[in-house]
Amino acid sequence: QVQLVQSGAEVKKPGASVKVSCKASGYTFTSYHFNWVRQATGQGLEWMGWMNPSSGNTGYAQKFQGRVTMTRNTSINTAYMELSSLRSEDTAVYFCARGGPGNWDFDYWGQGTLVTVSS
Amino acid sequence: EIVLTQSPGTLSLSPGERATLSCRASQSVGSTYLAWYQQKPGQAPRLLIYGASTRATGIPDRFSGSGSGTDFTLTISRLEPEDFAVYYCQQYGETFGQGTKVEIK
Numbered sequence: 001q002v003q004l005v006q007s008g009a010e011v012k013k014p015g016a017s018v019k020v021s022c023k024a025s026g027y028t029f030t031s032y033h034f035n036w037v038r039q040a041t042g043q044g045l046e047w048m049g050w051m052n053p054s055s056g057n058t059g060y061a062q063k064f065q066g067r068v069t070m071t072r073n074t075s076i077n078t079a080y081m082e083l084s085s086l087r088s089e090d091t092a093v094y095f096c097a098r099g100g101p102g103n104w105d106f107d108y109w110g111q112g113t114l115v116t117v118s119s
Numbered sequence: 120e121i122v123l124t125q126s127p128g129t130l131s132l133s134p135g136e137r138a139t140l141s142c143r144a145s146q147s148v149g150s151t152y153l154a155w156y157q158q159k160p161g162q163a164p165r166l167l168i169y170g171a172s173t174r175a176t177g178i179p180d181r182f183s184g185s186g187s188g189t190d191f192t193l194t195i196s197r198l199e200p201e202d203f204a205v206y207y208c209q210q211y212g213e214t215f216g217q218g219t220k221v222e223i224k
Binding site for chain 2: 035037044045046047050061062095097099100101102103104105106107109110111112
């Protein structure tokens with residue numbers, strides 16, 4: 001069965017960077033786009049960007065341009081999202097999600113990774 | 120940037136009742152690009168509807184989606200206890216609405 005398993009919770013200081021991983025199993029890793037979505041406590045969902053794991057091509061939401069980098073390692077079926085210059089407002093749960101059947105939707109999601117930014 | 124506005128913010132209903140959730144876009148959105156998700160506390164979102172009206176795999180037929188252009192609707196025909204959750208619409212694989220909470224009355 002399809003599974004996306006994310007790395008564990010992180011605590012970072014303002015100005016630092018965080019790199020979250022998302023290991024895929026149960027399907028051909030390079031056949032579906034990855035997306036990253038975050039959610040601050042009690043808030044809604046915020047899309048951060050997408051990555052084509054076959055080509056490595058990416059597209060980022062304007063809000064995160066210059067601060068986010070999405071990469072992958074196809075040998076271990078793992079996608080990564082790195083966010084730099086962290087500030088307190090980046091405290092949130094970060095989800096990876098696989099591109100779904102309609103191409104513009106996300107059908108499988110990781111369990112989420114809590115990133116806390118605090119001095 | 121297209122903004123999605125969901126209404127109402129909270130819907131208080133009883134099990135067995137019908138729920139009608141609205142998602143309005145600031146500009147026309149192709150139906151192909153509109154999806155709906157359900158999220159329960161502490162869980163990742165679950166895809167319910169894609170292409171505005173196609174149920175995702177395993178989604179019960181009490182969930183239905185409709186609409187076009189700037190106005191889209193998610194309908195739950197008869198609420199089951201497990202349907203009380205927050206629902207989000209999304210367009211073009213990017214922007215999400217702010218969510219509608221369906222709570223038990």
